[in-house]
Amino acid sequence: MHTKSLTELAQGLRSGEFSSVELTQHFLKRIKQYHDLNTYITVTEEIALQNAIAADARLASGQGAALTGIPMAQKDIFCTLDIKTSCGSKMLDNFIAPYNATVVEKFNQAGAVLLGKLNMDEFAMGSSNETSYYGAVKNPWNINTVPGGSSGGSGAAVASRLASCATGTDTGGSIRQPAAHCGITGLKPTYGRVSRYGMIAYASSLDQGGPMARSAEDAAILLQTMAGFDPKDSTSVDLSVPDYSAGLNNSLAGLKIGLPKEFFSTDLNSDMAATLKTAINEYRKLGAEIKEVSMPNLKLAIPAYYVIAPAECSANLSRFDGVRFGYRCENPVDLTDLYTRSRGEGFGKEVKRRILMGTYALSTGYYDAYYVKAQKIRRLISDDFKNALTEVDVIMGPVTPTPAFGIGEKIADPIEMYLSDIYTIAINLAGLPALSIPAGFINDLPVGLQIIGNYFTEDRLLNIAHQYQQVTDWHQHTPKGFE
C-alpha cells in the first residue's frame, strides 16, 4: 500500500480495496519498524486512527476529498491543536499548541489522516537536520548521510514511505534541498501562496510552506489543499487557486528553459553537471528550447540571505522568553536571569549563532552596512530573475552542490554548511516558486533538478515536472530496505 501514489490510494479507499484504518495502521507499523531513521518527533497514533475512522465514514457516505483517509505527516513547525509542536527545539519540547495552523486546518477539513509531526532542524535553521534537539535524521538512501534540511524529517519520511506525503517549509531551500537529497519531489510555492498562519516563523519575508511528495502529480494534489488566501496572514495573496492537476499533461513543446551560466560554472562538480545535462536533454526531447541566461548578482545571495534571515529571526525568536509558554530555566533569580538562561538553555548552537548574527546586523552603527545593504542586493537579485524570466519561461539548475553529505561532515563549520544552500537561497530572496525533482543518482545517492518559475506559475512548474516524470522513473526508485 505504501508504494501507491495519492491518486491510487484514493482509488483504493473508494473501491474498498483497503480502508483508511487499514492504510493508517500499515503506515503506523512502518513508522515503528523504521524508527531508527528518526523521522518523527511525535507519532500521533490515536489521533491518526480517529481521523481514519472518521474518514472511512465520510468515504462510506460517498463524501470526501482527494486526501480524505490518506495518512500524511506535518513538519513539526506547523502548530497542531492539543498536539506537541516542538519546531525541533528544546525551547518548545513542552509546547502543546493551543491552536491549529491554517495549513493544518485545511488538511483536517480535507479529511487527511495525521500520522504525526516530522523532525526538522531547530526552528528550521539548518541544511542537514543535524541541529534538531531530537537528533539527526538519517537519509534512507544511505543512513550515514544527512537527509538535508531543514525539512529533513519530511524528506526522509516520504522517501522511506513512512508517510504517503508530507508538508515542508522553505526559507532558503528547506523543501528543495531535502527533496533532492532524499529523491522526492518538493515544491516551494510563490511567497504568499500558502498561509503562514500557525507556521512558526524563522524569517518571515522568506518562509513559505509547500508540499513534499513522491511525484509532481502527488505534489499537485497536496498543494491544492495547502494553497489559498488566508485573512489571518497579511502576506497571503488574495488570488484564486488554479486546478493544479488539470494541466499536468500539457505539452512542453516550445517551452523556453534558461540555464544561468552562474549555476553551471566550473564550481559545479562534474558528476552533478553531467547528471543535470542528461536531465535537461530529456526536456529538449520533449520539445523545449534551451537558452543560457545570466544572473550576475546571484553570487551575493548567500551573504544577503545570511543578513536578512538572521535579522528577521532575531526578532521572531524574541517571543521565546520563558514567560507565557515553552521552556523556562530553573529558579531564575531576576528577570534578566529568566531571559538569558531560558533562552541560553532552550536554544541550540545554530539558532543562537543566527540570533547573534541578526542582532548584530540590526544594531546601531551596522544597520545600513548590513541590513540595508542586504536589502538592496535582494532587489538586484530579484531583478536578475525578473529579467531572465522575460526571456525564458523557467530557469533550471542544480538544487545542491553535491549529493547528500555525511552526518557530522559539515556541522562543525557553519560557513561550509551555509554554502550548501547556494543554489536555493536566491529564489527565496526573490519570492519565486521553485521545485526539486529527482533526476538521477551519483554513488547511489539521489540528485535533484531545480526548476524555477515566474510568480504564481506553480501549475506550470508541476506540469513541467510531471512531463519529465512521464519519461523517466527516477522518482519511482525506492531506497533499499524500504521497498
Added chain:
Amino acid sequence: MEWETVIGLEIHTQLATQSKIFSGASTAYGAEPNTQACAVDLGLPGVLPVLNEEAVRMAVIFGMAIEAHIAPYSVFARKNYFYPDLPKGYQISQMDHPIVGQGHLDIEVEGVTKRIGITRAHLEEDAGKSLHESFHGLTGIDLNRAGTPLLEIVSEPDMRSAKEAVAYMRKLHELVRYLGICDGNMQEGSFRCDANVSVRPKGQQAFGTRAEIKNINSFKFVEKAINHEIERQIELIENGGKVVQETRLYDSVKDETRSMRSKEEANDYRYFPDPDLLPVLIDKAFKAQIKANLPELPQAKKLRFKTDYQLDEESATILTTSRPLADYFEATLKASQSEPRLCANWITGDLSAALNKAGLEITDSLISDERLAGLLKRISDNTISGKIAKQVFEVLWQSPATADEIIAEQGLKQITDTGAIEAIIDKIIADNQGQVEQYRSGKDKVFAFFVGQVMKEMKGKANPAEVNKLLKNKLQG
C-alpha cells in the same frame, strides 16, 4: 542666571476601536486579567498580525484635524526590547515612515495664542501591564491591554513653560475626544503623556540635555512634574552638575522625579520593517471618504457659531469645546426656533451649572435638548417671564414633564391681558397714594416699588414689559 525651559510632549492616545490593532480581541477596559488576550496578543508561536482599518482611519482623521501631511506610504517596524509586558519581545510601531507627518495645534495661554508644532503621529500597539503587588515577591503580567491601538503624537520642543505644556495637552485631549478617536479617560490610561524637559540659559540657541519624564497621567501632575524637573535641572547645573539624558519617573506622592534604572541600560531598539506586515498605502479615495465624513473641527465650528448665531467669543468657545455640547446647542436651537443668544445663555448658564453640580456630562443631561427647547419656546413667545422660566427649569431638571405641562399645572402662564393688569395697577395706586405723590414729585425710584407690588399681586405672572408700560401711563396720570 535666567533660564529658559524647553518642553516637548509625546502623547499616547488609545484609539477607540472595538478590537485591537492587529487582532480581533476586544479593547474594552476592566476585564478579568488575560481574558482579552488572544493568541496574537500573547505572541504565540506562528501567529501573525492583520491591521485594523479603523485604527488607520482614526489616525488619518487626526492628521486632517491638525492639518498634517497624511503619508501615502507608511511602514510598520519592529522595536526590539525585552520586557515581560511586551509579549513578542518587540513592539510593532512606526519609525521611518509614520502615517501622520508634520502638523500643528494652536493653544491659548493667558489670552495669547501660540502655535505648537506636531512633528509626527504614528500608530503602534500598546503593551500589557505589570502588577507589582502580592504574588509572593513575583510580578504578575496581564496582557489584556497588549495590542490596543495607540496613536503616539510627538510635539516639537515648542513649549516654554509647564503652563504651556498643560494647555497643549488639554487642547489635544479636547481634540481627540471631539474627533471621537479616543475616550480620553486618563484614569484608565487612554491618554498618557511623556514629557521631554530641558533648560538652557536665556538667549542660548542650542538645547540643553533633556530628561524624559514617563507616564504622567493627569493635567495636575504634568504641571507639577515638569515644574519639579525644571527646578531639579536648574539646581543641578547651578551647583556645577550636569543633566544626564535619562528616563525619569514622576512620583506623585513625594512630588519628585526619580531615575528609572530599568529603562537605562543599552537601549538599542534595532528597528527594522516588520516583515509580517506590508506597507500601508493611503490613496486619494480613502482620504476623500474620510474627509467627507470628517466632523466640523472646533475652530471652524466656533467661527461659524460667532458669525451665523452672533454669539460672543466666550459662549462660542464654551459651546464648541465638545461635540456633544455643540450638537446639544444646535438641536435645542432648531427645535425651539429661539434667539441663538438666549439659547446659548441657558446652556452655558443654568444648564451647565446644573450639570456641574450633579457631576454629569451633557450626554447624560437630565433635560433633553427637546425639553429645553420647550422651555425656550415659552420664553420667546412671552408665555412666561425669564424669572418664571428659572422656576420651570428647576422642575424640568427634577421631573420628566415638559415645560408646557409644568406651566399649565402650576398656573405659571404670564398674564398679558392689559385689562387684568390695569385693574391690579388701579388698586395699588389707590392703596398707596403717598408713594404716588412721591413719584409725581420726581422720586423716580419709587417706580420700582410699584412694579414690585404689581408683580407680587400677580404672583410674578404679569408680563414685565406690559406692567412697566401701563404703570408709567397711570402714574403720570
Added chain:
Amino acid sequence: MSLTADDVTQIAHLARLGIDKQDIDSYTKDLSGILDLMTQMSELNTDNVDPMAHPMDQAQRLRTDSISEHNNRDKFMSIAPQAEAGLYLVPKVIE
C-alpha cells in the same frame, strides 16, 4: 571584519541570550567568519538601488474592526510555565 569576545558578550546581552563562558570564543570565531562572508556585499555598488524589504509588491490589507476572538484564557494559561489568578508570573520587575 572580526569581532572580539566582548562584542559577542554585548550582542548576547542585547539578545538576552545566555552563552557559556567556554563557548564565547567559538561564537566569536564563527561570527567573525560569517561577517567576512558578508563583506563580499560591499564589493557591489548599490547607491541607486531601492532596498527590498519584502518579496510582495502589495499594500497592507486592512481588517474590519470587529471582535472575533473571545476569552480562551484557561487554554492559553495551561501551557504557561508559571501562572496564578489569571496572571503570568515573572521574577519581580524593578522600575
